[in-house]
Amino acid sequence: MQPVLFYGVPQGCSFGSIVALEWLGQPYQLCRIEMLEQPWDRLFGRINPLYQTPALLLESGEALSESLAILLHLAARAPDTPLAPRQGSPAFDQLNQMLSYLVTDFFSAFVPLWVAYEKPELNDEARSVLRALGQEKVADACAYLDQLLSDRPWLLGERRSLADAYLAGVARWVEYHQLFDPHRDYPHLARYLARLAADPAVRFATALEQGEAADGSAGFMGHVSLEQLRPRLVGE
Incomplete structure (x- = not known):
């Protein structure tokens, strides 16, 4: 089983x-x-x-x-x-910290965008406000990750972790909602996501x-x- x-x-x-x-x-x-x-x-x-x-x-x-x-x-x-360091080790603390950020701050940045997408009863003004709010929050989150990835190949350093696995699923929402051009605005993040996509x-x-x-x-x-x-x- x-x-x-x-x-x-x-x-x-x-x-x-x-x-x-x-x-x-x-x-x-x-x-x-x-x-x-x-x-x-x-x-x-x-x-x-x-x-x-x-x-x-x-x-x-x-x-x-x-x-x-x-x-x-x-x-x-x-x-x-x-991928999964021993619990209680410094490497595990780093993994836990990054995963916590991704499942809270990064994930929640997209919430206004999903509400605008999933609620057909919203009028154009409400949908526009939600998209603007979501775009601002996602841009801030992408800027943070872009800076983080400017000097490392993976979120936690030289080796991939389960945090990278999680981000593989959520970061694609940037393209799905057509918010901006990651290659132009966040080149380090874009390079990282391209490597993930080829995995x-x-x-x-x-x-x-x-x-x-x-x-x-x-x-x-x-x-x-x-x-x-x-x-x-x-x-x-």
Whole structure:
């Protein structure tokens, strides 16, 4: 029995958890959640009553939600690696600090943009205000990351970490919302994102999200549906 990651499409931040699993090479399955198909299957409510992705069903039957908790759990499964340093070490503190920034400040910068995108009942004035607010917040966040990446190849230094995996999923929202030209405005960040986009794990996650056939690492054990998971979810 493997853990099952529930990932949301389109453009879910759970994308980063797929990349992390691929980088770690540990056995796992995936369950695809179409976020725009409402209401969601009630079975998913047994995994996360808030009906949000990502979520991780563990071998024990327990479930984890929230990207930060899931990524730190995955880190604990592979201690003392460059991707997941030992808890309590200075390197782990740096990873925790960067992940905390990304799942709070960086993620929340996009919230006004998603509200403008997902609420068709808004008038043009309200949508314009939300987009302007979101663009300002995202620009500040991108400027911070651009400066950070001016003297290092990865967020934490010379080696990639699970923070880079998470950012692979969220940073693509800049292009999705067509806010500005990263190559012109944030060249260090743009260079970094181009390298991420070429990574095999990121290409794998992209293909999955687009519904295309994709070959992952030895750890990927295929997709499973909510109905197939029913015995694990309801104790049958």
